[in-house]
Amino acid sequence: MDSLQVSEQEQATEAPRKYSREHSERFRHELHEFIRIPSLSGDPARAGDVKRAAEWLAAHLHALGIKNAKVMPTGGHPVVYAEWMGAGPNKPTVLVYGHYDVVPAEMKDGWNTPPFEPVERGGKIYARGATDDKGQLFIHVKALESYLEASGGAPVNVKFLIEGEEEISSPNLAPFIKRNLKLLKSDVCVISDSGMRAIEEPAIAHSLRGMTYIELEVQGPKEDLHSGFWGGATHNPALALVEILSKLYKPDNTIAVPGFYDDVVPLTAKEREMISKAALTEKQFKEATGVPAVWGDKKYTIRERLSARPTLEINGMWSGYSGPGPKTIIPARAGAKVSCRLVGDQDPDKIYKLLSKYIESITPPTVKVKVTLLTKGKPALIPFDLPEMQAAERAYEKGWGHKPIFTRGGGSIPIVADIYNMMNIPVVMMGYGLESDGLHSPNEHYTIEMFHRGVETAIVYLGELAQLPRKKVRK
Structure with a gap:
C-alpha cells in the first residue's frame, strides 16, 4: 500500500473516529440502558428479560438506519440479526458476532453495587455484562453508527449475529447458522469477547479451547446406611469417588486418560515465541489467584498451560450429609462434575468416550458408576498470518495506539469453531x-477508556478490510 493510499484511508476513517469521540458520553449512556436488562439466559424465570434485551438491541440497530434489524427465533432464546449492505457487492462483508445474554449476579455474591444498575467509578463501568459481552459487542454497533452518521456509509458491508445463549454453551446457534447460511454469507467474522493483560498490550486471540463437560455418579448401597451397622464391609461411594478422581492425573500432573493427548497439535517454536510475549511470572500468577x-505440567510455561494445553478440572463434588451436627451414615451416592478444556485438533465426542471408558475401567467392582455428557464444544485454531488477521494488527496500531500480540485464549466461545468450519471464513x-x-465474578467492570478505544479500533478495522483484494477476503 503506497503513501497516497494510506493517506486516503486515514482520511476516510478520521470523520467517523471524530464522530465517535464527540458522541462518546451518549454511547456510554446507551450502553447503560442495554446493561440494565437482566438477560440471564440460564434462568427460565428471566426468559422475558432475555427477549426484552433482544428486542432492545434490534430496535437500537433499526434506529441507526439498519432497516431490516430483527429478532429471529431459535429452539431457545432468540437471535438478533441485522445487515447493512450499502457498500455494494464488490466490497467484503463482515459478520459481527456477539452475545447479549449474561450469567447470574446478585448482591449476596459480593457485589458492591446492584449488578444491573451500571455505576461509573474510577474510570470503569461496574455492572454485569459490562465487558462480557454487552460492552464489547456494542463497540461494533457504535463503530457502524459512526460511519453512517459521519460519512453516510461504511467502507464494507456489515452483518450482525447476536445470540442470547452463549452463557449456556449456545445449544441452538449452530442449527440456526446451518439453516441460514445464505443469509449469513460473509467474508470474515469478527468477535470481541476476550481480553488483554494490560491496556498497552492489545491481543488478538487466534485460538480458543473447546469443552467436554461430564457428570459422574457413583452408586453404592440402595439407600443411605447406618455407618455403625454396615461400616467396614460397605465401600463408601464418597471414598470410591475420591479414589476414581485421584487416578485422573499422573504424578507429573499430566492427564492419565489413555489417548487424551493423541490429537493435540504440537506447539511450534514460533507459536511458543508469540505466547512468551504475554508471559506470566509465578509471582504474578500467585498474586492474581x-x-x-x-501447579501443572512443568514442560510448559504458565501461559502455555493456561491457553495452549488441554485441561481436566473437577468443578464440583457432592455426597452424604453436610448439615449442622453429626449424622453417621454411609451415603448411597456420590457425584462430581468434571470439565476438560480442549485444544486443536481434539474432538469433544472422542474425549467423552475416552473419559467414560477410563472412568469405568478404574471404578472398583464394589460400586457402580454412570458418566453423562452435559455439554461440549469444539476448539478453534485459526492461522494468525491470514490477511484478515494482519488487517486487525494494523487496526490496533492505528486505532488503539499499540501493536497487538497474537495469543491463544484459555476460555471457550463454542460457536467460533462452528463459524470457522460451517461458513468457511476466517474468525478474528x-x-x-x-x-x-x-x-x-462479583463487581464485573469495563474500563471506559477501553470502550472508546475499541470503537475507534473497530472503525479502523472496517477501513483496513476494505483495502484487501476481494479474492483474498473470499474463502
Missing part, C-alpha cells in the same frame, strides 16, 4: 477487555 504455588477475535475485568 491467591494460591500458594503454581479482537478483544477489547482486560483479563482483570472480573467477568462472571
